[in-house]
Amino acid sequence: MKGRLWVAILASFLTACGDSGNRVGFINHTTHTDAQLWAIWSAAQQSLAKSIVLNPVQQTASGAAPDVVPGAPRALSIVPQQLVVSSQPDVLSAALLAATGTDRANPTGMILCPQPCNVLYTPAYSRYAPAIVRYAASWENTSSFDPMLEYEFENQILFTLGYNMTWR
Numbered sequence: 001m002k003g004r005l006w007v008a009i010l011a012s013f014l015t016a017c018g019d020s021g022n023r024v025g026f027i028n029h030t031t032h033t034d035a036q037l038w039a040i041w042s043a044a045q046q047s048l049a050k051s052i053v054l055n056p057v058q059q060t061a062s063g064a065a066p067d068v069v070p071g072a073p074r075a076l077s078i079v080p081q082q083l084v085v086s087s088q089p090d091v092l093s094a095a096l097l098a099a100t101g102t103d104r105a106n107p108t109g110m111i112l113c114p115q116p117c118n119v120l121y122t123p124a125y126s127r128y129a130p131a132i133v134r135y136a137a138s139w140e141n142t143s144s145f146d147p148m149l150e151y152e153f154e155n156q157i158l159f160t161l162g163y164n165m166t167w168r
Contacts, residue, residue, distance in 0.1 A: 024079050029086035031140055037085060040146055044153035048075035052158065055167035057118050067167070078157045080131065085149070087137035091121060107138035118167065124148050126155040128165075 026037050048071060053059075055067040090107040097103050100120060104110070110121040111134060117125065124135035133152040139145050155168050 023082050025082065026080055027082055027084040029084065032145075037149075040149050041080060041153050043146075044150045044157060045075045045078065047150070048154055048157055049073050052163070054163065058167035061118065064167075072161055074161055075157050078160050080153075080156065083131040083133065083156060085133045086135075087140055088134050090136045090138050096121060107136070109136050109138050111136045124152050126152045126159070128156070128159045131156060 026034055028034055028037060030037070050071040052069045052071060053066055054069060055064060058064040059066055088111045091110050091112060093104055093106045093108055096108050096110060102121075108121075109123055111123070111125075113119055113122040113125045114127075123139060124133065126133050133149065133156065135145075135148060135152070139148055155165065158168065159165055
């Protein structure tokens with residue numbers, strides 16, 4: 001409970017300190033509270049401060065060896081700047097089958113990943129200018145939501161720090 005209170009206080013402080021041209025925080029179009037998004041953001045910061053895997057998509061796609069670099073303590077100082085977080089309707093099973101040959105029941109848990117993207121469909125993706133995280137709506141109330149969003153928040157932080165995002 002103390003941790004949640006701290007996150008809520010931090011979120012309020014950071015939101016209050018942002019100026020109108022550089023607003024800190026989220027544009028939250030989820031069923032989660034801002035405090036919950038801040039807790040997930042904090043987890044992403046902590047993870048990146050320890051170590052960074054730069055190529056998880058490449059590992060999955062081609063079995064490449066992990067490209068792991070030391071953690072970046074600078075990640076702890078990065079905060080979202082009007083980061084839009086929202087769901088998109090899952091792509092229908094028939095459309096996914098026609099486009100990829102992958103047969104999944106509805107909801108598929110997948111959305112179209114706009115180009116440039118290393119995959120055609122994905123559970124979630126990030127864009128950086130403007131800062132956006134989109135995810136398949138069916139993930140919203142699952143136990144996998146927080147880890148999935150944490151990964152996308154890591155991507156936002158890594159981009160801000162100047163890392164190569166090709167295989168993230």
